[in-house]
Amino acid sequence: MTYVFQFGIVFDQLPLLLEGALLTIRLAATAMVFGLAVAVMCAYLRTSGPKPVRVLVAAYVEGIRNTPFLVQLYIIYFSLPALGIRFEANQAAVVAMVVSFGAYATEIVRAGVQSVPVGQVEVGLALGLKRFQIYRLIVLFPALKVVFPALASQFILLLLGSSVVSAISANELTAVANSLQSTTFRAFEVYIVATVMYLTIAVAFRGFFAALYWIVFVRGRER
């Protein structure tokens, strides 16, 4: 059998796919912002919090990092309603992504915090700053600078991993592609276009992060 490619049908539906792509970007960007906030808090608690809190944060980080994202998503979307916590598909997707990205980013930020020389913390103590002030004002900025590339790669993994939220009928790019392939019967073409879109988004974000690094950490220092 020779297969004739028909991209025309797919391109007719391009607005739908673009809408899905936009939602993918929005989900990932939201998850990044909140996930990073979770990470900055948890990295602090993991290094300077009271012992029980430290153990709790460690359990959260290890628990998430050693189970698949898909299963975490199912627990949030299918299991939690039994406890009366109910999310719409897209909300569940964002929550799962925040919880997951937060754990990976905690570990990354923690590595950055530990790379800051002890002398800097001692300077803060000598100035009479509180523990959290030292973290916020002295440690955090250089720590984030060191681990920025690792955070950026982790975000790309989050973005690409978000395609599995189509499994709970969130309507992002993969889900749109799924429904298009079932109406057009052009599975191969639809998925190729969607894959190219993911690749474009990933490459674009890499460029965005390189620019962001320059603006915040290179030029920002010259002020």
Place this chain on the structure above:
Amino acid sequence: MRFFSVNDFLFILAATRWTILLSLLAFALGGLLGVLVAVLRIARFAPVRLAAAGYIQLFQGTPLLMQLFLIYYGLSLFGWRLDAWTAVTIAYTIYAAAFLGDIWRGCIQAIPKEQWEAGRALAIPYLPQLFLIILPQAIRIAIPPTVGFMVQLVKATAVASIIGFVELTRAGQLMTNATFQPMVVYPIVAGLYFALCWPLSVWSQRLETQMQVENASGRRK
């Protein structure tokens, strides 16, 4: 509605072997292909190097789920009838090779240049240089991140459940549909994954610390 029984648990536990088998298969085949990718990625001939870089970029820059769909639906359009096992094995092999190739490329490049130069000074040809001098040293550095990647691979196999491949996650879904008790089933599924991944994570971390200690003290002797 029926209750979640021991038999239901055993069903899920039994499905864990497919997760393990798929992970091992993908690791073994992906490892073979990964060595090739890593070696080509540092080849002296630029087009070969670029092709390997493109391969890594392509499969690290697109979702695994898309790769699965394209291989599962795509190849069957060209007349190759693939059963689920073959399709999934091919997809995960390609996926693992892209990541392992990139990890190992980094390990090969971490070996000091003088080692290559010493080989050349002794008139050893390129391939023996690579396989007899560089790779044995690179393997040492490569072990901790490789074990770390195995964790990622085990977790990644969960995605195969979306195209209907029965492994741990899919078994959990089937059990949920039968018992209507997602609150029991999915935490058990997560616990089983944790039991698979956690030892690997700890092992990888331990290997890494061990290596750092060795590098800091013993190797200068």
